[in-house]
């Protein structure tokens with residue numbers, strides 16, 4: 001068997017861009033520290049709304065192909081070499097926003113059998129043998145069908161891989177502490193007149209916001225702020241980052257703060273002393 005790096009982190013996301021928004025600083029930090037960072041993205045996001053008018057002609061498969069290029073560029077910014085599409089590019093289609101007719105497309109991820117998709121992910125888990133897996137909460141953070149499905153598939157794959165000999169010691173869900181989101185929006189409101197954005201989003205627009213007590217882990221990635229914002233900027237069809245400022249908009253044009261300390265809730269595995277962790281690999285022995 002080929003030699004694996006000592007620390008191995010697997011992230012499961014729905015669309016290209018989710019990884020950079022949620023975990024860009026974490027991914028850049030662990031990649032820089034020599035951990036193996038593996039990203040599995042479930043769809044190409046070919047139903048995403050395109051922001052720049054110069055790219056507005058991109059739809060469907062052409063948008064998917066373009067977004068794969070954006071993902072590649074973003075991973076270059078984060079220093080992540082191992083990124084994959086679940087089942088290969090185009091295996092699962094973007095399901096569109098909840099409640100749209102797109103959700104019924106037989107080729108979309110929402111219509112996939114979660115067990116089939118989980119088997120594909122379990123193959124990756126058996127190959128990479130991560131000690132840490134990061135994904136969304138059961139609501140997918142904000143109710144998008146592909147995010148909900150990514151959660152189901154990831155959690156099912158954890159079980160399948162365990163039954164087959166690789167028990168992932170720690171599983172986390174992406175979170176944002178309410179106090180941090182509130183502070184971020186307060187800062188944003190003050191800076192808004194200097195930004196190229198007209199209005200701000202609200203806490204409800206931020207995926208995974210929970211009461212601070214739920215947070216088990218915070219990863220300080222401020223040293224990798226430039227990498228995170230560059231990776232977000234690489235997803236130009238989906239994200240506009242304010243030049244030189246830690247703020248961005250999605251296609252709804254509502255400004256949000258870029259968070260460079262990223263937060264997690266440990267849902268499987270132990271915290272050694274019950275205190276808030278500052279390392280996703282805390283408590284993992286070198287021998288794992």
Ligand SMILES: [Zn+2]
Nearest residue numbers: 014015018147
């Ligand atoms: Zn998404």
